[in-house]
Amino acid sequence: MMMTTGRSLECLSDLRIDRMLAGDLDVDADGRAREHVAGCSACAARVAAFEAARAAVPPDVERELEALRRLAAAPAAPAARPTWRRRWLWPPLGVALAVGVAGLVVAVRSPAPDSTRIKGAARLGFFVKHGDAVRRGVAGEQVKPGDLVRFVVSTPRAAHLAIVSLDARAAASVYFPPPGAADGVAAGTDVELPRATLLDDILGPETVAAFFCERSVDLGALLGALRARPDSTPPGCTVDRLDWVKVSAR
Amino acid sequence: MGANPRERRDGALGRDDIEWAYREYHHSVLRRATQMLGSEPSAREVVQEVFVSLIRDPAQFRGASSLATWLYSATTHLCLHRIRDHHNRARLLAEHVAPTQARAAPARVEDQAAARQLLARLPEKLARVAVYAYFDGLTHDEIADILGCSRRNVGKLLARVAELSGAAEPEAAE
Numbered sequence: 001m002m003m004t005t006g007r008s009l010e011c012l013s014d015l016r017i018d019r020m021l022a023g024d025l026d027v028d029a030d031g032r033a034r035e036h037v038a039g040c041s042a043c044a045a046r047v048a049a050f051e052a053a054r055a056a057v058p059p060d061v062e063r064e065l066e067a068l069r070r071l072a073a074a075p076a077a078p079a080a081r082p083t084w085r086r087r088w089l090w091p092p093l094g095v096a097l098a099v100g101v102a103g104l105v106v107a108v109r110s111p112a113p114d115s116t117r118i119k120g121a122a123r124l125g126f127f128v129k130h131g132d133a134v135r136r137g138v139a140g141e142q143v144k145p146g147d148l149v150r151f152v153v154s155t156p157r158a159a160h161l162a163i164v165s166l167d168a169r170a171a172a173s174v175y176f177p178p179p180g181a182a183d184g185v186a187a188g189t190d191v192e193l194p195r196a197t198l199l200d201d202i203l204g205p206e207t208v209a210a211f212f213c214e215r216s217v218d219l220g221a222l223l224g225a226l227r228a229r230p231d232s233t234p235p236g237c238t239v240d241r242l243d244w245v246k247v248s249a250r
Numbered sequence: 251m252g253a254n255p256r257e258r259r260d261g262a263l264g265r266d267d268i269e270w271a272y273r274e275y276h277h278s279v280l281r282r283a284t285q286m287l288g289s290e291p292s293a294r295e296v297v298q299e300v301f302v303s304l305i306r307d308p309a310q311f312r313g314a315s316s317l318a319t320w321l322y323s324a325t326t327h328l329c330l331h332r333i334r335d336h337h338n339r340a341r342l343l344a345e346h347v348a349p350t351q352a353r354a355a356p357a358r359v360e361d362q363a364a365a366r367q368l369l370a371r372l373p374e375k376l377a378r379v380a381v382y383a384y385f386d387g388l389t390h391d392e393i394a395d396i397l398g399c400s401r402r403n404v405g406k407l408l409a410r411v412a413e414l415s416g417a418a419e420p421e422a423a424e
Contacts, residue, residue, distance in 0.1 A: 013388045014282070019318045022274035053277045061273055068272070068298065072305035179298045 012036060012043050017050055060182075067179055073220040122155040124163065124210035124240045125190060139242060144249040145201040151176065151210075152190040159212040161185045162222060163193075166230055168204025168246075172223040175208065183216055203246050213237040263308035263317075271317050272301055278318075279325050285385055286329040288366070296328045315395050323396050326381050333370050368415050376414070379407040 012020070012033055019025050020033045037043045126137040129148040143149065151163060160183045163176035176193055177183040185191055207230070211217060214236040225232045233239045263271075279300055283293035300321065304310065311320045365384070369377045375397070382388040382396060390408075394401045 011387075013392055014278070014386050015318060015322055015388055015392055018275065018278040019316060022318065024274070024316055024318055050278070050281075053281060056277075061269075065269055065272055068301050069305055071298065072302045179294075 010036065011040060012046075014046075014050075017043070017047055021047070021050055021054065063182065067177070067181070070219050071179060122159065122210070122212040122238050122240060123153070124208065124242055125152045125154070126150065126208075126242070127152070129196070137242070137244060141244040143199055143244050143246050145199055145203075145246065146249060147199045148196045149199060150196040151193045153185055153193065153210060153212075154189045154191065155185060155187055155212055157187050159185055160214070160216045161193075162211045162213065162217045162219060163208060164211070164219075164222060164226060165206050165208045166226060167202050167206045169202060170227070171202070172226045174219055174223070176210075185212075199246065203248060205243060205245050207241055207243050209239055209241045211237045211239050262313075263304070263311050267317075268301070268304055268308065271304070271321065275318060275321050276301065279321055282322070282325050282386065283329055286326070286366075286369075286381065287332060292332060296325060296332070299328050300324050314398070319392075319396050322382070322386070323378075326378050330369060330374065330377050330381070333366050372411065372414060376407060376411050379404060380411045380415070383408055383411070 016025070016029075016033055020030055020037075023030075025033060037047050126141075127150045128135055128137050128141065128143055129150075130144060137143070137149070153161060161176060162174070162183060164172055164174050166172050175197055178195055181194075185193070209226070211222070211234065213234065217234055217237065222234060225234070276297055279297050280290075280293050283296040284290050287293055287296070303324065310324075311317060369380060372380060379393060379397065382393045388396070390401045390404045393404045397404065
């Protein structure tokens with residue numbers, strides 16, 4: 001197998017361009033880099049592409065940083081849990097998954113009524129995609145590793161939302177908000193959350209709790225409180241819980 | 251907004267420094283991780299891991315090189331870890347990489363998948379030097395800076411990579 005970077009030896013490396021754009025080179029090195037870019041169309045194009053990527057950065061860096069700080073403050077996950085066991089599915093996924101998620105969206109927009117919940121109260125629902133089949137989840141739903149789950153929420157007023165779970169090993173984890181994303185949800189019925197989640201391979205019952213809050217919740221503190229007392233609810237929040245049972249895919 | 255820690259060079263990163271690093275470099279961490287993993291969702295997780303790790307333990311960055319260099323190294327380490335994970339590798343190749351690349355750049359699918367398979371097989375240090383040379387196109391001096399070794403040693407490592415992969419070793423620059 002041949003591997004090549006496809007650029008000439010005189011051209012700037014990506015690292016050099018990154019540092020130049022960040023103002024992280026000393027004066028001499030910065031001057032040499034900019035001189036090269038001025039006379040090299042290939043590097044000029046790369047610099048333009050890097051600058052475009054920088055310009056596309058979402059403006060709410062403060063919020064993203066705050067989310068990272070909360071994650072950093074939360075206890076580290078047990079080492080035995082593989083990092084891929086629960087993965088947020090971001091919009092630009094591959095074709096196959098994109099089709100699958102699109103299928104979930106279609107299903108979410110024509111939900112069957114759930115008569116088991118109290119009308120008017122904030123509530124949590126979900127849809128499950130197993131293979132090509134999409135169904136609305138009910139209490140005690142049997143799900144399988146590899147299923148896609150998409151949550152929907154109904155709330156009479158806009159709220160800050162946190163969806164967390166306690167699985168069969170009493171391990172607490174976060175379904176919503178995804179890292180770095182906003183936690184606000186608008187008022188409405190069966191408001192679909194923006195991302196589907198791929199279920200991990202931890203079998204057994206799992207309790208999922210949605211906290212609808214007046215202000216953003218400290219996720220690290222919330223997870224800690226749930227580990228200590230699974231039925232706890234932060235001040236200023238209402239909670240809706242549901243359960244599913246994850247069974248082997250075989 | 252935080253200050254550029256390059257100007258201090260005392261190796262002690264504060265909250266403002268990490269904020270500056272996130273503003274200036276999180277997109278490049280995402281770009282590199284996406285290139286290596288072929289999956290933006292996985293790459294976003296790597297971005298998160300890199301910066302959460304730095305927030306948790308700022309002393310990891312000792313100021314021996316630029317913060318950008320450190321971020322390149324940390325990103326490479328985490329991406330290689332993911333590539334080496336058997337289950338994750340299978341998922342990336344079968345579910346994410348192939349379908350995504352098939353639409354975006356069909357001509358490069360086989361090369362990129364083969365490159366990841368090679369990285370999964372190479373010893374850690376050789377895999378890292380291969381990433382820096384072939385994915386990033388870094389000079390031997392830049393690679394030596396990241397690895398904390400001599401430029402001559404970089405040449406030897408790349409020769410070994412070429413031997414194991416059948417790749418053409420890039421000529422030294424700078």
